[in-house]
Amino acid sequence: MTDIKFEHKQSAHCENGVTANLFTFHGLKISEPLVFGIGSGLFFAHMPFMKLTGIPVTGFRPMPGIIFQRAAKKLGIKMKVKTYKNPKQAMADLDANLAKGIPTGCVVGVFHLTYFPEPYRFHFNAHNLVAFKKENDLYYISDPVMENITTLTYKDFERVRFAKGTAEPKGKMYWPISVPKEVNLKKAIIKGIRKTCYDMTEIPLPFFGAKGIHYLAKQMLKWPKKMEERKALQYLGQVVRMQEEIGTGGAGFRFMYAAFLFECYTIFQDERFKQFSMEMTQIGDLWREFAIEASRLVKNRSRSGSDWESVSKLLHNIADKEQDTFERLYKLAKEWDKKL
Amino acid sequence: MKKEEVPQDDGLLQGKTRDLYYVLDENGNYVSALSTGWEPKNIVMQQAWDLINESVEEAKNKVLNKEASPLLYHMEKNQMDIKLLAQYTNINKNKIKDHLKFGGLDNASEADLQSYADAFRISIDQLKSIN
Numbered sequence: 381m382t383d384i385k386f387e388h389k390q391s392a393h394c395e396n397g398v399t400a401n402l403f404t405f406h407g408l409k410i411s412e413p414l415v416f417g418i419g420s421g422l423f424f425a426h427m428p429f430m431k432l433t434g435i436p437v438t439g440f441r442p443m444p445g446i447i448f449q450r451a452a453k454k455l456g457i458k459m460k461v462k463t464y465k466n467p468k469q470a471m472a473d474l475d476a477n478l479a480k481g482i483p484t485g486c487v488v489g490v491f492h493l494t495y496f497p498e499p500y501r502f503h504f505n506a507h508n509l510v511a512f513k514k515e516n517d518l519y520y521i522s523d524p525v526m527e528n529i530t531t532l533t534y535k536d537f538e539r540v541r542f543a544k545g546t547a548e549p550k551g552k553m554y555w556p557i558s559v560p561k562e563v564n565l566k567k568a569i570i571k572g573i574r575k576t577c578y579d580m581t582e583i584p585l586p587f588f589g590a591k592g593i594h595y596l597a598k599q600m601l602k603w604p605k606k607m608e609e610r611k612a613l614q615y616l617g618q619v620v621r622m623q624e625e626i627g628t629g630g631a632g633f634r635f636m637y638a639a640f641l642f643e644c645y646t647i648f649q650d651e652r653f654k655q656f657s658m659e660m661t662q663i664g665d666l667w668r669e670f671a672i673e674a675s676r677l678v679k680n681r682s683r684s685g686s687d688w689e690s691v692s693k694l695l696h697n698i699a700d701k702e703q704d705t706f707e708r709l710y711k712l713a714k715e716w717d718k719k720l
Numbered sequence: 721m722k723k724e725e726v727p728q729d730d731g732l733l734q735g736k737t738r739d740l741y742y743v744l745d746e747n748g749n750y751v752s753a754l755s756t757g758w759e760p761k762n763i764v765m766q767q768a769w770d771l772i773n774e775s776v777e778e779a780k781n782k783v784l785n786k787e788a789s790p791l792l793y794h795m796e797k798n799q800m801d802i803k804l805l806a807q808y809t810n811i812n813k814n815k816i817k818d819h820l821k822f823g824g825l826d827n828a829s830e831a832d833l834q835s836y837a838d839a840f841r842i843s844i845d846q847l848k849s850i851n
Contacts (some may be wrong), residue, residue: 390740390752392740458761491798491799501799526737543809544804618764619769620760621764624761626739629740629742630742630743638742639742668721
C-alpha cells in the first residue's frame with residue numbers, strides 16, 4: 381500500500397479546506413481564502429419560504445458544493461466526481477483510490493461522525509473531508525475543521541458516507557484528475573470577485589445580497605408580533621448559528637473574505653485591495669456585534685420591543701455598508717478585468 | 721477582528737478541536753488564529769440543544785405515562801422523525817407509527833428490532849428501555 385504524504389492544513393470551512401488541501405497536494409499551492417474568493421463563496425440569503433426544522437433558511441454562503449465547483453472551473457482543474465447506490469462499491473472504489481495513492485474528497489453526514497464534538501452533531505449531510513490512507517480497518521482522515529488528523533473505521537465511514545435525510549451524500553467522492561502547471565490566478569480572482577459583487581448588489585430579488593440583509597432586518601421585527609416569543613428567538617438564534625457555526629471563520633465568512641482581499645493586495649500589488657480588506661474587517665466586526673446583541677436577546681428573553689429594534693437596526697447598517705463596499709469593489713474588479 | 725481579540729470562551733467544542741478565525745495580527749497582516757469558543761455562539765447553540773432536549777424529555781414522559789413505546793424516546797434522542805427513521809431502517813412509515821404506540825415494540829419482528837437498534841447504534845435490550 382502506498383504511503384501518501386498528505387499535508388493536513390486546518391481551515392475554517394470544510395469545503396474550501398478540502399479544495400485547498402487537494403489542490404495543494406497536486407502541486408497548486410493555494411490558501412483557503414483564495415479558494416473561497418475565487419469560488420465566490422461570500423453571499424447572503426434570507427428565504428422565509430424555505431424552512432429547515434421549521435425555521436426560515438438564512439445563509440452566508442451559496443449551496444454546498446458550489447464554491448468548490450466554481451474554484452476548480454476557474455482554475456482549469458478537472459475533477460472526477462462519483463456517487464453511488466451501493467455502499468460496498470463506494471468503499472471498494474475508495475480503497476482502490478487510496479491503494480493508488482490518491483487522496484480523495486468525500487461528502488459525509490455529521491450526525492454519526494464519531495470524532496466530531498457531540499454538540500455539533502446534527503443531521504447535516506454536506507460535510508467534506510479527505511481520506512488519504514487506509515491501514516487494515518482504519519481510514520486516515522484529514523477533516524479540515526479538525527486541528528489534527530483523525531481516523532474512522534470502515535463501518536463508521538460507510539455509515540456517514542450513506543447518511544440519510546436531506547441532501548444525502550450517496551457516497552459522493554471526488555478528486556482532481558488534471559491540474560494545470562500554470563494558472564492565471566489574477567484572471568480567476570477577478571472573475572470570482574465580479575460574481576460576488578454581482579450577487580451582493582444586483583440580484584433583482586429581495587432575498588439575496590445586501591438587499592437580503594435589509595429584508596431580514598425588516599422581517600425580524602414581525603417575528604415577536606406574529607409568533608410566540610420562544611419561537612421568534614429560535615428564528616433569531618438560527619441566524620447567529622449560521623453566522624458563527626463551525627466553518628465560517630467568524631462573522632459569516634466576512635473575515636475570510638477580508639483575508640482573501642488582503643491576499644489580492646499582495647498578488648496584484650494594488651493598495652486598494654488592502655483598503656477593501658480593512659473595510660471587510662470592519663463589516664465583520666459589525667456582524668460580531670450583531671451576534672453579541674442577538675445572543676443577549678436569546679439569553680435574557682427580553683420582552684421589550686426596543687431590543688428587537690436595536691438588533692434590526694444593526695443589520696440595516698451592515699446592509700448599507702455591504703451594498704456600498706461591494707458596489708465600489710465591483711468597479712475595481714471591472715477595472716482590473718480590462719487590464720488582464 | 722484583531723488577533724488579541726480572538727475569544728477563548730470554552731464550551732461546545734469539548735477540547736476536541738478549535739475554531740479557526742481569520743484575524744489581523746499586530747503588523748496589520750491577515751493570519752489565522754484558533755479559538756476554543758465564543759460566548760454568543762455557545763448561547764445560540766445551547767438554545768438549539770434545549771429544544772432537542774425538551775423533545776427527548778417529553779418523549780420520556782410519554783413512555784413513562786404509557787402513551788408511547790420506548791421507540792419514541794430513542795427516535796427523539798437521535799434527532800429523527802418518522803421519515804428519517806424509515807430511511808435509516810427501511811421500515812415502512814405506517815409500521816413505525818404502530819411501533820411507536822404504547823406496547824408497539826412487543827409486536828415488532830426480531831428483524832425490525834435489529835434494524836432500529838442498528839440505526840440508533842444500541843442493543844435490542846437498550847431499545848426496549850429508556851435508560
